[in-house]
Amino acid sequence: MSKRQVLPVLTISIVIITLAAVGCGQGGSTGAQTPSATAAAAGGEVPDLIAAEAVVVPYREASLSFGTGGRVQKMLVSEGDTVSAGQELAKLDTRDLQLAVNRAQAALTLAQAQLAKVKAGALPEQVSVAEADVSVAKANVSSATASLDSAKASLRKSTAGPTALQIQIAQKQVELAQNQLWGAQNQQAAVGGLVNMTPPQASGADYEAAKAQVGAAGTQVEIAKLQLEQLQAAAREEDVAVLRAQVDQAQSAVDIASAQLEKARAQLALVRAGARAEDIAVAEAPVAEAQVGLEAAKNALADAVLTAPFSGMVGTILVQEGEVAAPQAPVVTLGDVSILRVRTLDLGEADVGQVRVGQDAVVTVDALRGKKLAAKVASIAPVATERRGDTVYAVTLDLDVGAASGLKWGMSAFVEIRAR
Numbered sequence: 001m002s003k004r005q006v007l008p009v010l011t012i013s014i015v016i017i018t019l020a021a022v023g024c025g026q027g028g029s030t031g032a033q034t035p036s037a038t039a040a041a042a043g044g045e046v047p048d049l050i051a052a053e054a055v056v057v058p059y060r061e062a063s064l065s066f067g068t069g070g071r072v073q074k075m076l077v078s079e080g081d082t083v084s085a086g087q088e089l090a091k092l093d094t095r096d097l098q099l100a101v102n103r104a105q106a107a108l109t110l111a112q113a114q115l116a117k118v119k120a121g122a123l124p125e126q127v128s129v130a131e132a133d134v135s136v137a138k139a140n141v142s143s144a145t146a147s148l149d150s151a152k153a154s155l156r157k158s159t160a161g162p163t164a165l166q167i168q169i170a171q172k173q174v175e176l177a178q179n180q181l182w183g184a185q186n187q188q189a190a191v192g193g194l195v196n197m198t199p200p201q202a203s204g205a206d207y208e209a210a211k212a213q214v215g216a217a218g219t220q221v222e223i224a225k226l227q228l229e230q231l232q233a234a235a236r237e238e239d240v241a242v243l244r245a246q247v248d249q250a251q252s253a254v255d256i257a258s259a260q261l262e263k264a265r266a267q268l269a270l271v272r273a274g275a276r277a278e279d280i281a282v283a284e285a286p287v288a289e290a291q292v293g294l295e296a297a298k299n300a301l302a303d304a305v306l307t308a309p310f311s312g313m314v315g316t317i318l319v320q321e322g323e324v325a326a327p328q329a330p331v332v333t334l335g336d337v338s339i340l341r342v343r344t345l346d347l348g349e350a351d352v353g354q355v356r357v358g359q360d361a362v363v364t365v366d367a368l369r370g371k372k373l374a375a376k377v378a379s380i381a382p383v384a385t386e387r388r389g390d391t392v393y394a395v396t397l398d399l400d401v402g403a404a405s406g407l408k409w410g411m412s413a414f415v416e417i418r419a420r
Contacts, residue, residue, distance in 0.1 A: 020094040049416045050354055052347040052395070054363070058335030059308060064086040067303025069327045072319055077332070079317050083308045089332050092304035092325065097297070104297040109289035117285040121274035130268040137261035144257040148250035150234060155243040170228040181217035188214050220249040312336040315409060337403040342375060342413050344395045345387065352393040354419045355380060361397050368406055375399050377417065 044114050070092035077089050122130075188210040275283075315333040319325050347355070361375040375397040384391045397415065401407060 048419060050347070050351045050419050051414065051416050052344040052351075054342040054397075054413040054415045056365070056409060056413055057341050057343050058312065058315075058337045058395075058409055059339040060312070061315070061333065061335040062309060063330040064089065064306055064309070064326050064332045065328045065330050066090075066306055067327065068092070068097070068300045069325060070094075070097070070232075071324050072302060072321050072331075075317065075321050077314050077317070077320075079314055081314045083312065083314060083334070085308055086309045087308045088305055089314070089334075090306040090319075094301055094304045097301040097304055101294070101301055103299040104290065104294040108287070108294050111283075111286040111290040115280070115287050118275045118279050118283040127268075127271050130271045131266070133264040134261070134268050137257065137264040140257040141254065141261050144250065144253040145356040148247065148254050151243065151247040151250040155240070155247050158240055158243050169227070170224065174221065174224040174228055177217065179222040181214065184210070184214040184217040193351050193385055202377075255262050275407050280387055291349045304332060308334055310334070310336055311338075313409070335409055337409055339402055340405075340407050340409075341378065342397050342399065342415060344392075344397075344415055346390065347395055348394050349384060349391050349393065352380065352395070355395055355417055357417065359417055361415055363397065363399065364414040364416075365407065365411055367408075367411050371406075372376055373399055373401060374403075375415070 044162040068272065072090060073093040074091045075089075075093070077083060077087075188207070191207045263300075312334045315335050317332055319329075319331045325331055355377060357377050357380065359377045363373045363375045363379060365371055365373065377395060378398045379396045381394040384393050386392075395415075395417070397417075399407075
């Protein structure tokens, strides 16, 4: 019979004897407790040994998972394999993750190019174009100003009327034209008399030429009189209105041309000044954001490879190739079995108060035909757990042996802790 089988039998016998003694001494009263619990409650002596069931565990163990979700493309280890720290254990399908990295890299390249463009400022060709725009705007202002001056002069001339000298000149031109007409008429009369003489002294052609001169002189008289009348007549109201409208239109053209010139000058100054600090800051923000996006995409790609955080043995594989692994869902359990430990399973709250770190213990393993191994208490769980309706505390004990001793991860054991 094993130690774990003997203990319940002994405990039951002790309880029966105790109940009988209490019944004899106190008239059959009930409510007996186990010896260790009774001694602790009464403040008596603690037991020499505290016993509990336990299980063999690695010195260090971890439940490993992918940092991102996806389909398992390759499982690189098998259960029981020994692996080194940093060794790859499993891989996800990374096609979509690689595309995300490529997109993030392209976004970063674009943001960096835009930032470089802002910092570089205007090209020499852009400065030349801006300078040419200023020159054109200046020419437009000059042209519009000249048109305005001309329109104003016409308006002043129309509203001011002719000067006395202009009227005198026009009168003289009328007199001169009349004199020329009279001279032409006299010439015509003289030629006509000669033509009628017998024998004739002049030809008919001379007469016609003289007649033409009279007609031309008469036309000049009419023109001279018309010019004199125009100078003497006052400017008409409708003509002045037209001239005023022309002045207003010319003024608007000057204003527009001046505004365009100021705009061209401002643009030239902006081009020559280069990028402002505010513009650079605005362009730097997308670069920083793109860098963060790229790092996140790279991290997701790196998380698609599961690696061993320490050297040890693969205990359990929970996901197979082709299956979809959820983010942070356990995939592989890994344990460092170079040194083994045992962890209690049913150490109750009545006994845990008697356990201290550093206490010696003896571990019995049924799978090794009851072989006894020396152990020492390494840690005591600060928080209780529930097991089969009882409140228990996990106590971990160090062993001086490793897997070479024949112990295996998960073997059941029986622990006796020397309390005194």
